[in-house]
Amino acid sequence: xxxxxxPPPTADDTAGPSPQxxxxxxxxxxxxxxxxxxxxxxxxxxxxxxxxxxALFGLLTTGPIEGRESRVSRVLTxxxxxxxxxxxxxxxxxxxAWMLAGLDAERVPASLRERARAHDAIAALITSPAPxxxxxxxxxxxxxxxxxxxxxxTDSGQMSEPAAAIPPRNRLADFLSVAAVxxxxxxxxxxxMSTVREGSRQAxxxxxxxxxxxxxxxxxxxxxxxxxxxxxxxxxxxxxxxxRDPSSSNSANLYALAxxxxxxxxxxxxPGNPRAxxxxxxxxxxxWGALEEISxxxxxxxxxxxxxxxxxxxxxxxxxxxxxxxxxVRGQVVFPLESSPNHxxxxxxxxxxxxxxxxxxxxxxxxxxxxxxxxxxxxFIDMAARRQGIDPIRGTEAPAGRQDSFVGP
Amino acid sequence: MDPRTDEKLVExxxxxxxxxxxxxxxxxxxxxxxxLTRLAGDRQVAEDAFQEAFLQIHxxxxxxxxxxxxxxxxxxxxxNKARDLLRKKGxxxxxxxxxxxxxxxxxxxxxxxxxxxxxxxxxxxPDAGLLSEEQDAMVQRALDQLSEPLxxxxxxxxxxxxxxxxxxxxxxxxxxxxxxxxxxxxASFAKRWREVSTERARPAK
Numbered sequence: 001x002x003x004x005x006x007p008p009p010t011a012d013d014t015a016g017p018s019p020q021x022x023x024x025x026x027x028x029x030x031x032x033x034x035x036x037x038x039x040x041x042x043x044x045x046x047x048x049x050x051x052x053x054x055a056l057f058g059l060l061t062t063g064p065i066e067g068r069e070s071r072v073s074r075v076l077t078x079x080x081x082x083x084x085x086x087x088x089x090x091x092x093x094x095x096x097a098w099m100l101a102g103l104d105a106e107r108v109p110a111s112l113r114e115r116a117r118a119h120d121a122i123a124a125l126i127t128s129p130a131p132x133x134x135x136x137x138x139x140x141x142x143x144x145x146x147x148x149x150x151x152x153x154t155d156s157g158q159m160s161e162p163a164a165a166i167p168p169r170n171r172l173a174d175f176l177s178v179a180a181v182x183x184x185x186x187x188x189x190x191x192x193m194s195t196v197r198e199g200s201r202q203a204x205x206x207x208x209x210x211x212x213x214x215x216x217x218x219x220x221x222x223x224x225x226x227x228x229x230x231x232x233x234x235x236x237x238x239x240x241x242x243x244r245d246p247s248s249s250n251s252a253n254l255y256a257l258a259x260x261x262x263x264x265x266x267x268x269x270x271p272g273n274p275r276a277x278x279x280x281x282x283x284x285x286x287x288w289g290a291l292e293e294i295s296x297x298x299x300x301x302x303x304x305x306x307x308x309x310x311x312x313x314x315x316x317x318x319x320x321x322x323x324x325x326x327x328x329v330r331g332q333v334v335f336p337l338e339s340s341p342n343h344x345x346x347x348x349x350x351x352x353x354x355x356x357x358x359x360x361x362x363x364x365x366x367x368x369x370x371x372x373x374x375x376x377x378x379x380f381i382d383m384a385a386r387r388q389g390i391d392p393i394r395g396t397e398a399p400a401g402r403q404d405s406f407v408g409p
Numbered sequence: 410m411d412p413r414t415d416e417k418l419v420e421x422x423x424x425x426x427x428x429x430x431x432x433x434x435x436x437x438x439x440x441x442x443x444x445l446t447r448l449a450g451d452r453q454v455a456e457d458a459f460q461e462a463f464l465q466i467h468x469x470x471x472x473x474x475x476x477x478x479x480x481x482x483x484x485x486x487x488x489n490k491a492r493d494l495l496r497k498k499g500x501x502x503x504x505x506x507x508x509x510x511x512x513x514x515x516x517x518x519x520x521x522x523x524x525x526x527x528x529x530x531x532x533x534x535p536d537a538g539l540l541s542e543e544q545d546a547m548v549q550r551a552l553d554q555l556s557e558p559l560x561x562x563x564x565x566x567x568x569x570x571x572x573x574x575x576x577x578x579x580x581x582x583x584x585x586x587x588x589x590x591x592x593x594x595x596a597s598f599a600k601r602w603r604e605v606s607t608e609r610a611r612p613a614k
Contacts, residue, residue: 091526128540
């Protein structure tokens with residue numbers, strides 16, 4: 001009996017995967033078939049549902065068992081014309097006139113206009129814009145991701161197919177002349193394409209910042225205005241121990257946004273970081289696996305901080321990854337005014353506590369505060385220290401106060 | 410706002426003005442995203458199809474005939490992508506037949522089907538403004554219950570505002586089929602809409 005109510009494959013290629021009945025409806029219909037289409041013999045618990053299903057498929061009036069499975073199938077795939085609802089004759093005429101009039105009821109002959117207006121209303125119902133709360137959430141991100149994906153396709157050599165097939169060329173001279181033209185074109189276009197790509201990366205990164213700002217807002221609202229913090233302070237161990245111990249890694253605090261999840265890991269991946277990961281390494285992961293995978297530096301959370309987010313302030317909470325930390329971890333001399341490697345050293349986005357994410361061409365804010373360093377080091381760092389190769393930062397420092405922008409991995 | 414037509418932007422992109430691609434994506438975001446969400450009934454599939462469609466546009470622009478209109482081309486590609494993604498996802502539409510049949514205003518029956526009189530169905534007027542989230546979900550629920558071919562033709566015709574002949578041309582199916590399928594689609598949608606509206610009006614048990 002099982003196979004009896006299973007719709008056979010549809011003959012209509014455009015139908016796609018054939019739809020299925022809900023389990024309850026299928027059970028009811030099966031009982032109806034088993035009872036030889038006699039509703040009175042269907043168990044009472046299924047009778048009402050069986051009657052509705054049978055009525056929709058026209059099985060009550062057409063009677064014969066023959067062809068019933070194909071009937072059900074045709075209804076389910078939309079290719080049945082007898083059991084489907086049908087427009088009244090006036091509505092059908094109005095629909096044709098409305099289509100002819102360019103889907104505008106006001107251009108339909110007066111006798112059909114009232115009914116044509118119903119078609120206007122249905123079309124408006126189906127095509128009207130999404131409620132604001134839905135559309136704003138997706139718009140910016142989807143545009144950035146789409147443009148970025150096309151840019152990546154261009155980067156990897158996936159270009160438009162030519163308009164017409166190029167006839168085969170056999171002669172070496174032809175080959176050489178084509179190669180020469182391509183070389184010249186590449187040398188001219190490369191700087192242009194490179195600028196375009198960086199522009200696209202910056203745009204995608206700005207989109208990420210908007211997502212992170214949104215996530216921060218949701219997180220702080222859910223957590224008594226506290227900034228994300230899952231570590232318990234760092235003591236004397238460096239907070240740049242990424243990949244070794246999430247409990248002593250500042251990036252684990254930012255990762256909490258993706259863990260909850262308030263943001264996706266992809267929102268925390270700048271396209272300017274070639275080693276960025278967009279999906280968690282494992283469902284249990286609580287931090288990135290290595291410093292190089294991190295795209296954004298987060299305020300060094302030496303202790304819990306409340307009511308910083310959402311304030312009118314230029315305090316930087318999240319920024320493109322810090323070049324100072326990358327160098328300091330490797331024991332290299334740092335350059336406090338160096339910009340993030342995410343954007344070829346041209347600048348960085350700095351997500352501020354007021355939720356905006358301006359593009360900063362230097363890590364020094366208008367107040368003089370350097371986002372890569374805590375205040376005390378900014379004050380004492382000098383050329384002599386750097387000339388002597390003294391590390392100005394050891395990974396154990398903390399922001400000097402609520403107004404000190406200082407981000408780390 | 411770039412004043413150039415879509416087709417001019419396509420020509421410019423082909424000449425190497427890479428920035429114009431973003432203009433096309435932004436220009437079509439709202440409509441195409443809406444169309445795909447309605448078609449797929451699944452926001453993730455809609456977003457993936459949106460990206461795939463523009464990627465396909467980028468890859469196929471060389472063969473696009475700029476004397477034709479860009480919009481139907483884009484929507485047709487996007488619909489194909491959505492269909493492929495749904496297939497890959499193994500989504501099978503589920504029909505719920507629990508709504509009353511023939512008891513809520515149909516004026517007769519026809520071999521088990523019913524005649525739909527649109528004047529008897531309460532549909533918000535076109536100038537009613539933005540849908541509420543509840544209405545939006547109701548429209549989606551009604552559309553989800555349509556079979557794929559019916560849903561696709563309804564959405565393609567409405568979102569692109571195409572004539573029967575243009576739909577036939579875009580989908581490559583006979584004009585008569587377009588006409589009968591669209592009639593069936595409108596009737597089915599109206600019936601489902603009436604059902605979801607009735608469910609909403611019915612007090613919870």
